[in-house]
Amino acid sequence: MSLFNIAPVTVDDYRRIAQRRLPKFLFDYIDGGANREEILARNCGDFSQLQLKQRVLRDVGSIDTATTLFGRSMAMPVALAPVGMAGLFRRRGETQAARAAERCGIPFATSTVGVCPVDEVAASVAEPIWFQLYMLRDRDFVLEMLERARNAGVDTLLFTVDLPVPGMRQRDFRNGMIGGGTAGKISKLAQILSSPRWIYDVGLRGKPHTFGNVASKVENPKDLDLYKSFIDGQFDPTVTWSDIAWLRQQWHGKLIIKGVMESDDALAAIDCGAEGIVVSNHGGRQLDGIASPIAKLPGVARAVNRQCSIMLDSGVRNGIDVVKALACGADAVLLGRPWVYAMAAGGEQGVVDLLEMINKEVEIAMALMGVNRIDEITGELLDSDLW
Numbered sequence: 001m002s003l004f005n006i007a008p009v010t011v012d013d014y015r016r017i018a019q020r021r022l023p024k025f026l027f028d029y030i031d032g033g034a035n036r037e038e039i040l041a042r043n044c045g046d047f048s049q050l051q052l053k054q055r056v057l058r059d060v061g062s063i064d065t066a067t068t069l070f071g072r073s074m075a076m077p078v079a080l081a082p083v084g085m086a087g088l089f090r091r092r093g094e095t096q097a098a099r100a101a102e103r104c105g106i107p108f109a110t111s112t113v114g115v116c117p118v119d120e121v122a123a124s125v126a127e128p129i130w131f132q133l134y135m136l137r138d139r140d141f142v143l144e145m146l147e148r149a150r151n152a153g154v155d156t157l158l159f160t161v162d163l164p165v166p167g168m169r170q171r172d173f174r175n176g177m178i179g180g181g182t183a184g185k186i187s188k189l190a191q192i193l194s195s196p197r198w199i200y201d202v203g204l205r206g207k208p209h210t211f212g213n214v215a216s217k218v219e220n221p222k223d224l225d226l227y228k229s230f231i232d233g234q235f236d237p238t239v240t241w242s243d244i245a246w247l248r249q250q251w252h253g254k255l256i257i258k259g260v261m262e263s264d265d266a267l268a269a270i271d272c273g274a275e276g277i278v279v280s281n282h283g284g285r286q287l288d289g290i291a292s293p294i295a296k297l298p299g300v301a302r303a304v305n306r307q308c309s310i311m312l313d314s315g316v317r318n319g320i321d322v323v324k325a326l327a328c329g330a331d332a333v334l335l336g337r338p339w340v341y342a343m344a345a346g347g348e349q350g351v352v353d354l355l356e357m358i359n360k361e362v363e364i365a366m367a368l369m370g371v372n373r374i375d376e377i378t379g380e381l382l383d384s385d386l387w
Contacts, residue, residue: 008345011317011338014354018089018344022198023191025177026088030340032171033284039292040284043315046292050324051383058370063363067374069309069332070156070254070275075105076359077374078322080351081313081334082132082158087115089344091206095124097343100351102127104359109158109334112145113231117212122152132158132258135243136234138217145213146251155253158278159244162259164237167286178228241268248273258313258334261296263303270307276331277304280313283336294321294328298379301329319361323369326377 008014019027033040065076080101086093094116101108102125109130110121122129131149136142149157169178175191176184192199202209211218211227218226248255257269258278269277279293279300293314301310312325313334325333335358342354366372369381 008342008350008353009357011341011354014338014341014345014350017346018341021195022089022344023188023195025172025175025188025191026085026198028171028175029085029169029177030083030089030337032169033288034167034169034286035288037284037288039281039288039290043281043284043292043294044317046294047315047317047321047324050294050328052320052323052327052365052369053381053383054368055370060367060370060372062372063366064373065359065362065366067332069107069311070256072107073105074107074332076322076355076362077326077330077332078355078358079107079130079311079332079334080109080339081336082109082111082114082130082160083336083340084111084113085115085211086111086340086343087206088202088209089340090347091201092116092120093206093340093343094121096348097339097351098125098129100339100343100348100355101125103348103352104355106355107156109156112213113211113227115206115209115212117215118145118149118154119152120212122154128153128155130154130156130158130256132160134160134163134234135236135239135247137236138234141214141217141234142247143250148213150253156256157251157253158256158258159247160258160282161239161244162261162280162282162286163235164239165235166232167282167288169285241272244269244272244274256309256311260300261291261293263300266300266304266310270304274308276309276311278311278313278334279330280334283314294325297325297328297330319358319363320365322358322362323365323377324382326374327379327382329379 067074067077094110094114098108098121107130109132111132112134118131131154172178176187218230220226255274256276257274259280260266260277266277279297293312297312309331311332311334312330316333322333339351342350
């Protein structure tokens with residue numbers, strides 16, 4: 001049976017369809033990780049090391065997956081993570097994903113390096129979106145983007161701290177997305193020409209193909225290589241916690257620090273005034289050979305001791321993973337690659353279908369574990385040496 005005729009159910013289903021529809025360099029960009037990609041596999045694999053307890057003869061007649069995070073009611077403990085260049089995976093992709101998230105009652109975070117600018121994404125929905133930002137060398141430009149986000153109605157800043165330098169993503173070199181000179185450009189063109197659906201949907205109907213939030217800083221807005229050079233040159237390896245304290249003074253909305261893997265860093269984020277942290281290794285795209293976020297989460301949660309909200313990012317692929325993350329101490333999870341696969345495969349409706357499936361998986365898991373509410377999912381429901 002053709003992949004275009006199946007009814008996708010799992011993230012793997014959406015991934016396979018996305019692989020067929022996208023130019024190879026774009027699929028590899030979202031699918032790949034750092035170096036040998038060992039941590040990429042571990043992020044997902046470590047979830048399978050955790051075992052849930054199945055309990056019987058409990059009254060589970062009133063299952064409710066709703067929760068509250070940062071003062072916002074959510075239909076389930078999931079938010080869509082920021083993903084760079086999402087607008088190249090489907091026409092105006094950030095807006096499609098934001099609408100899907102709103103339809104499913106969860107937050108959407110748009111990226112600094114999204115194709116659609118923050119104000120375009122915010123205007124596509126009624127609920128406030130989250131905005132993800134890096135600490136750039138040009139602090140005046142950071143202030144400009146904060147102001148732009150405020151004017152767009154953003155109330156929550158997701159600040160990424162695990163990218164002082166870009167990770168070594170070897171797939172991007174191999175497929176010609178990074179470097180390669182003329183040969184690399186020819187390779188990318190050949191990959192594009194082999195993806196007619198993408199050419200029609202994104203190439204022709206998805207313009208402008210720019211990083212909307214930073215377009216004013218690039219001389220030629222049609223040259224994505226110039227955008228990449230600008231962004232790579234703006235990553236600041238000198239950033240310390242004192243810079244986060246400065247950021248806290250500039251931003252008066254909710255502040256979430258994304259990219260925390262160690263307990264002392266989590267406590268430092270709290271000291272800087274963050275309302276939340278995201279335990280994350282950037283989806284395995286930065287440093288290979290480290291621990292997975294789900295393995296680190298219990299220790300971080302114990303150290304934080306409810307002083308702030310905790311989210312987990314990297315490796316979540318289904319509703320069972322969501323439940324395991326909650327049992328390990330998270331208040332919610334961020335979903336990254338899965339929503340991009342679903343959007344590439346089926347657009348806004350594909351993301352909605354995926355999120356509804358994940359919510360159903362959470363509901364069924366709760367019923368079979370004997371709980372009715374999200375706050376009843378605790379470490380007591382895990383058979384694991386982590387607890």
